[in-house]
């Protein structure tokens with residue numbers, strides 16, 4: 355549904371995007387992760403026909419973004435990272451405006467808008483002025499706006515930015531609902547655990563290059579041969595730490611009293627060997643395994659060193 | 663007219679504009695100023711001389727000049743914020759991803775900002791009807807004047823719209839629009855006067871500066887000259903162009919406005935494909 359081929363974008367001398375190749379299939383949710391300035395928003399702008407690539411091609415729903423922007427726009431809902439609303443409009447009028455901007459006949463709009471407001475849990479705010487809504491509500495209204503023309507593809511640039519935890523969870527629930535409706539979604543975020551639950555695939559981008567891409571587990575188990583591991587012991591922390599730091603595969607050892615966290619560069623066999631050594635030394639191990647509850651570590655591990 | 667009420671942008675703009683208190687205040691202020699001027703002037707006239715209704719062209723001229731100054735002031739201000747305002751509110755990108763074409767966006771924006779000015783004009787009709795009592799102006803002159811005002815508003819509106827598309831910030835775009843409007847009204851006049859002086863200096867006696875076609879054209883592009891020629895107040899030398907100066911002015915203004923609007927539409931396109939097959943940058 356979304357495909358880019360050797361996509362490159364330069365702002366003057368700065369290369370914001372270098373030879374990006376992406377392929378997102380229909381019905382998949384693709385999470386786009388990267389530090390600030392990595393080029394996520396740039397990619398999304400190009401896909402949304404708002405920015406011309408310097409070279410390379412990009413396709414949305416089979417249409418070339420440069421050659422057939424009208425068709426792309428019809429099959430695409432785009433939500434920018436920052437967007438404004440019109441202050442003097444009510445929520446329904448706001449959606450009505452965008453519905454008519456997509457040439458949806460007036461007769462259909464009323465029920466469509468009611469459905470959309472229902473979907474994003476804003477039915478009770480239908481007659482409220484848009485600028486009286488809270489940040490989270492505006493964000494949800496923005497999402498409803500992307501959906502007025504029922505596009506197959508959604509491109510959401512940090513939809514959860516600036517939201518409190520509750521609002522984030524609400525947003526995530528809505529996105530899950532959209533996923534179950536079979537939409538193809540490209541979503542970028544800084545809050546990584548959030549993506550893990552929602553996404554089928556993840557792409558890590560850094561300095562304009564895609565450095566890892568694949569299924570969520572694949573990426574976290576280390577496309578670059580790095581995984582993040584956890585070790586919990588009952589006592590004898592010193593010996594445990596000594597064993598860990600002796601191992602050639604352990605890096606970035608982080609010790610929180612009896613709870614260790616480290617990057618492991620070896621294979622699965624090496625992991626097993628490390629564990630058996632710990633046991634052989636008589637260290638009471640309660641937990642030894644991949645730390646997959648925290649994708650942020652994976653993110654840091656993967657992007658580590660690429661920048662410098 | 664049907665397209666007017668179904669055009670999404672126009673409907674939205676109208677809703678927004680007439681809901682905001684600012685628009686009502688501008689209207690009230692405008693009527694207040696115009697009314698005060700008119701009545702003040704009439705009052706003074708009554709005090710000073712025994713004027714007879716029906717011979718007062720002066721009142722009309724003053725009214726026309728004041729109103730023209732108002733339009734110069736209001737039209738660029740209203741349209742200079744249309745596109746840059748959307749950009750500043752961060753709604754422009756969203757607007758560009760809808761099925762509205764850039765050209766449709768700029769024309770709808772122009773129509774809505776001009777519609778408001780035409781509302782001001784309509785609101786001041788009662789004041790004008792008062793002027794008719796005093797007369798001193800023929801209906802055809804009045805009609806020409808209306809057309810003249812209309813094309814001026816169109817031109818100033820397009821100018822503001824263009825600046826708004828071209829420049830990112832509303833503040834800067836408004837200042838530049840005013841600058842260009844000022845040049846159009848005053849600058850061209852000064853150039854004409856300066857050139858007239860110069861030609862008079864260097865050319866042999868007997869040759870009149872306005873014998874040159876270029877001077878005639880330049881003069882007909884200056885709204886002040888044209889307005890006075892419509893009103894029949896002689897600016898010194900009457901214009902002898904190949905057509906009526908006001909007609910020339912109207913055609914020129916419409917042409918320039920069309921160029922500005924089309925250019926704005928082009929500038930607004932997010933991804934511009936070159937026609938010549940080669941790519942920029």
Ligand SMILES: Nc1ncnc2c1ncn2[C@@H]1O[C@H](COP(=O)(O)OP(=O)(O)OP(=O)(O)O)[C@@H](O)[C@H]1O
Nearest residue numbers: 365368370388389390391392393394395396397435
């Ligand atoms: N209009 C622009 N002109 C010049 N450089 C730009 C422009 N927009 C972005 N850049 C540069 O391009 C690079 C990528 O920016 P982009 O906005 O795509 O990053 P991002 O991944 O979205 O970051 P963030 O997580 O902060 O949103 C950055 O180095 C940025 O400085």
Ligand SMILES: [Mg+2]
Nearest residue numbers: 394395435511
């Ligand atoms: Mg961004």
